[in-house]
Amino acid sequence: MKERKVITRGELKTFVPITTRWMDNDVYGHVNNVNYYSFFDTAVNQNLIDMGMLDIANSSAVGLVVETGCTYSASVSFPDKLEVGFKVAHLGTSSVRYELGLFKQGETTAAAQGHFVHVYVDRETRRPVPIPAELKAKLAQLVV
Template identity: 65%
Template sequence: MTEQAPSEARPQRARRADFKHHRVITTRWMDNDVYGHVNNVVYYSFFDTAVNAALIEAGLLDTASSAVFGVVVETGCRYSASISFPESIEAGIRVAHLGNSSVRYEVCLFRIGDEQAVAEGHFVHVYVDRKTRRPAPIPADVRAFLQSLVREPAA
């Protein structure tokens, strides 16, 4: 095994203050795997839940009738520490890129009261027309909400 060069060192974990929108999520018994921590696939569910709940609560997504909605086309996650049941965590949401029909979210999970993320994820929604399932422009009201979550440039 070779030692990492400084340029290859793992980047600093995201901090709670890097996010404008936060949501508490409670782990469930079924989230734990045989190793006693939340299984990696559940993290993606937490990301999806945090973003879609924010859109629903803002009145911007009706899963049964919205004419245009986002579908996930890409996901990723980097894990720094494990979480387990019973535990409440907090998801921080921000927008890293806002295109014509797509948005890249960054969603990080924090233990309640901790400043550094235990998991740093991303996913991309491409907005599609409900009937044709073809890409469609992000609706103006959704775009305004997403714009409010755009990541501030590092100082």
């Protein structure tokens, strides 16, 4: 297997704290892999809400996840305090690709790293639409 580079905090633009829960641990005593995707999704959407760019009940354009992936470097478990850092790796007309790292609080290298792609669609028709201009300008600040 080819050795891969583990992402570090310095490669990312913004961070969101994540709290592990008792139920996140599996029978092997660590956070189950499926939860990492939830952590990534939560961090990006929380950031969009904090920037005033996502109203989950009323935004006319919404980002749907169309692709995701994750690789793991170290275990995390409850009650670890975590942070998800991310950057925008690609900003297109209707899509944005995020690259993310999941860090134990205070660690410089990621326990897991991944990506996901949002495609913006009209809330009603679910057809792709351009990323709203104000949102695109804010996302551009996260491009590395």
